[in-house]
Amino acid sequence: MTDSPAALREAHHADVSGGWLRPAVFGAMDGLVTNIALIAGVGGGGVAPRSVVLTGAAGLVAGAISMGLGEYTSVKSANEQVANEVAKERRELERHPEAEARELATAWANRGLPRELADQVAHALRANPEEALRIHVREELGVDPDDQPSPWTAAFSSLLCFSVGAFVPLLTYVLGFTSLGLALAVGGLGLFVAGAIVARFTNRRWWLSGGRQLLLGAAATGVTYLVGKLIGVSGALG
Template sequence: MTDAPAAFDEHHHADVSGGWLRPAVFGAMDGLVTNIALIAGVGGGGVPPRDIVLTGVAGLVAGAISMGLGEYTSVQTQNEQIAAEIAKERRELERHPEAEARELAEAWVRRGLPADLAQQVADAIRDNPEEALRLHAREELGVEPGEQPSPWTAAFSSFLCFSVGALIPLLTYLLGFDQLWPALAVGGVGLFAAGAIVARFTRRRWWNNGLRQLLLGAAAAAATYLIGRLIGVAGGLG
C-alpha cells in the first residue's frame, strides 16, 4: 500500500496536448535571442543607449504581436484541417461501416493481434459510432478527436513569454546602465535559466539544457554584434 502514491506519481503524465508548453518555450527563447541579438547588433554599431532601448522596445512589441498572431493562425489552421479529416472519416464510417471495420481490424493484425480477435473487436466497436470514430482517427490520423490544442492558449502563451524574454536584456538599460556588456550578461543568465526551467518538463539535465540555450543565444549575439560593428565602423558610427 505504501508504494501506491509513488507508483501513481510515476505513471501520471503531463498534459502534452494543451497547446501551451511549445509556444511558451518558443516565445521565451525567441524573445530572449531576438532582443539579445538586436541589442548586440545596434550596440556593436555604436548607437547611443537611448536608441538601443528604443530598438529593444520596438523589437519586444513587434515580436510579441507577431508571435501571438502566428501561433493563433498556425494552431487554428491545424485544428481546422484535423476537423475536416475527422468529418471525412465520420462520413466514411456512416457510408461503409463494414469496410471501415475491416480496415481497423487489419491495422490491429499488423500490430500482432490475432485476425479473428481483431475482427471481432472491430465489429463490436462498429456498433458504437463515437468510439469507432475515435479509434479510426487515432489509427489513421494520429489524433484524438476533441483534444486539439487551443489557438488562444497558444497565442497568449507565446505573446506573454516572448514579452518577458525580450524584456530581460533591456533591464540593465532601463535601470540606468549605459554599457552593452551588462545587458548581454543579464541576457545570458536569462537564456541559461530558461533552458534550465524547460528541463523540468522534459526531464533532461538542467545544466545541459541551460548551457545549450546559452551557447545558441551567444552565437546569435556574436553574429549580430560583428555585423553591427562592421556597419558602424564603415558608416562612421563607431
C-alpha cells in the same frame, strides 16, 4: 475500490496536449535571442543607449504581437485541418462501415493482435458510431479529435513569454546602466535560466539544457554584433 498502480501513475503524467508548453518555450527563447541579438547589433554599431532601448522596446512589442498572431493562426489552422479530416472519416464510416472495420482490424492484426479478436473488436465498435470515429481517427491520423490544443492558449503563452524574454536584456538599460556588455551578460543568464527551467518539464539535465540555449544565443548574438560593428564602422567611414 482503490485505483491501480497504473492509474495512479497516469495521474502524475504531465499535460502534453494542452498546447501551452511548446509556444511558451518557443516564445521565451525567441524573445531572449531576438532582443539580445538585436541589442548586440545596434550596440555594436555604436548607437546611443537611448536608441538601444528604443530599438529593444520596438522589437519586444512587434515580436510579441507577431508571435501571438502566428501561434493563433498556426494552431487554429491545424485544428481546422484535423476537423476536416475527421469529417472525411465520418463520411467513410457512414458509407463503407464494413470496409472501415476491416481496415481497422488489419491495422491491429499487424501490431500483433490475433486476427479473429481484431475483427470482433472492430465490428463491435460499429454499435457505437462516435467511439468508432474516435478510434479510427486515432489509428489513421494519430490525433485525438477530442483533445486538440487551444489556439488562444498557444497565442497568449507565446505572446506573454516572448515579452518576458525580450525584456530581460533591456533590464539593465531600464535600470539606468548603459553598458552593452552588462546587458548581454544578463541576457545570457536569462537564456541559461530559461533552458534550465525547460529541463524541469523534459527530465533532462538542467545544466545541459541551459548551456545549449546559452551557446545558441551566443552564436546569434556574435553574428549580429559583428554585423552591427561592420555597418557602424562603414557608416563612420562614409
